[in-house]
Amino acid sequence: MNNVYFSMGTRVYFERGGISRHLPEIRNYGKKVLLVSGRQSIFKTGLFGRITGILSREGIDYVSYAEVNPEPAIRDVEKGAAVCRDNNCDCVLGVGGGSPMDAAKAIAVLATNGGKLQDYFGEVDYKMKPLPVVAVPTTCGTGSEVTRFSVIMDRDAQTKKTVSSEDILPRLSILDADTLESLPPHLVTGTGMDAFSHSAESFLSRRADPLSRLFAKESLRILWKFLPKAKSKKIDMEVKENIFFASFLAGLAINKTGTIIVHGMGYSLTVTRNIHHGTANALLLPYVFEYLKENGYHDDFRELEGIWGDTCGLKGFVEALGLPSKLAELGIREESIEKLAELSEQGTKRANKNMKTPLGKKEFREILLKAL
Numbered sequence: 227m228n229n230v231y232f233s234m235g236t237r238v239y240f241e242r243g244g245i246s247r248h249l250p251e252i253r254n255y256g257k258k259v260l261l262v263s264g265r266q267s268i269f270k271t272g273l274f275g276r277i278t279g280i281l282s283r284e285g286i287d288y289v290s291y292a293e294v295n296p297e298p299a300i301r302d303v304e305k306g307a308a309v310c311r312d313n314n315c316d317c318v319l320g321v322g323g324g325s326p327m328d329a330a331k332a333i334a335v336l337a338t339n340g341g342k343l344q345d346y347f348g349e350v351d352y353k354m355k356p357l358p359v360v361a362v363p364t365t366c367g368t369g370s371e372v373t374r375f376s377v378i379m380d381r382d383a384q385t386k387k388t389v390s391s392e393d394i395l396p397r398l399s400i401l402d403a404d405t406l407e408s409l410p411p412h413l414v415t416g417t418g419m420d421a422f423s424h425s426a427e428s429f430l431s432r433r434a435d436p437l438s439r440l441f442a443k444e445s446l447r448i449l450w451k452f453l454p455k456a457k458s459k460k461i462d463m464e465v466k467e468n469i470f471f472a473s474f475l476a477g478l479a480i481n482k483t484g485t486i487i488v489h490g491m492g493y494s495l496t497v498t499r500n501i502h503h504g505t506a507n508a509l510l511l512p513y514v515f516e517y518l519k520e521n522g523y524h525d526d527f528r529e530l531e532g533i534w535g536d537t538c539g540l541k542g543f544v545e546a547l548g549l550p551s552k553l554a555e556l557g558i559r560e561e562s563i564e565k566l567a568e569l570s571e572q573g574t575k576r577a578n579k580n581m582k583t584p585l586g587k588k589e590f591r592e593i594l595l596k597a598l
Contacts, residue, residue: 244402255358256317297449307336324368331376367417369477371399411442420504424476431483441479448472488575512541
């Protein structure tokens with residue numbers, strides 16, 4: 227049997243109403259909290275008031291930093307770190323989808339270590355411990371609440387880059403499905419397919435072990451069953467809660483393994499076409515997997531195809547969710563493929579280390595042309 231390494235430094239509550247019951251535990255991690263969020267959803271849903279009300283009742287000071295963009299960039303993090311330092315915050319609370327949680331983790335690093343965020347891309351040693359992070363996810367796809375990764379847009383490099391360290395694993399994560407109440411169907415399916423991609427890529431990673439594959443397969447089974455039920459205008463909360471749980475499992479899987487090339491290729495679509503991250507992954511998955519199955523991964527797909535059949539079945543699954551399944555549906559033409567292949571090569575530098583055989587621009591071009 228293969229060796230197993232598992233580290234879980236996060237206290238996790240998966241519970242309806244969990245924010246009210248468990249957010250007071252944040253007092254164990256700091257006396258003044260930087261509340262990191264996006265600009266809209268947290269306020270429209272009333273979640274901001276709920277959270278700040280709890281902090282106030284518990285006598286915990288807070289400062290709001292509600293300036294994180296949907297694809298957080300270096301500037302978002304650096305501004306947040308400055309607010310954190312200027313207000314002497316000693317804990318960072320990320321509330322929202324992957325963007326606020328990833329920004330919160332990177333802010334926690336920069337607030338204590340200074341310098342530029344570019345200094346901390348990859349896995350580096352920190353002079354000072356990052357501030358403790360608490361996470362409250364409000365979408366069902368990122369898994370950031372239980373991972374050591376913070377993914378940030380580097381617009382100069384035209385790709386996303388990753389800060390990676392067990393020191394930025396959230397100390398406390400509260401997965402309260404009540405936060406999904408107003409999440410619209412297109413975001414349930416889009417973020418859910420991000421979780422699907424996490425699990426499938428994790429399963430194929432060179433760093434996978436029997437435990438990570440258990441998490442990945444169970445996540446995929448749940449998503450295969452429940453994502454098609456998320457298309458209706460009124461989604462049953464049980465459906466959302468199951469997708470939420472599957473996303474959590476996917477986070478546990480990638481925390482061990484990282485992803486392979488689908489994510490890095492998807493960055494090219496987000497950078498050039500502003501395509502939602504999960505939607506980009508969903509489109510590319512069948513084409514990447516078709517290529518991999520024919521090039522060294524045939525045996526690995528036996529277990530996965532027990533869930534979704536062949537790659538035609540996976541493509542049909544994406545189409546049935548109402549997500550684009552061809553690049554042409556995004557307005558992409560053949561003359562754009564070369565640039566997308568170059569950006570894919572740039573975006574997969576880290577992920578290529580998780581591949582049996584690293585791929586280059588030639589292979590990315592071939593996959594993209596099939597997806598056209």
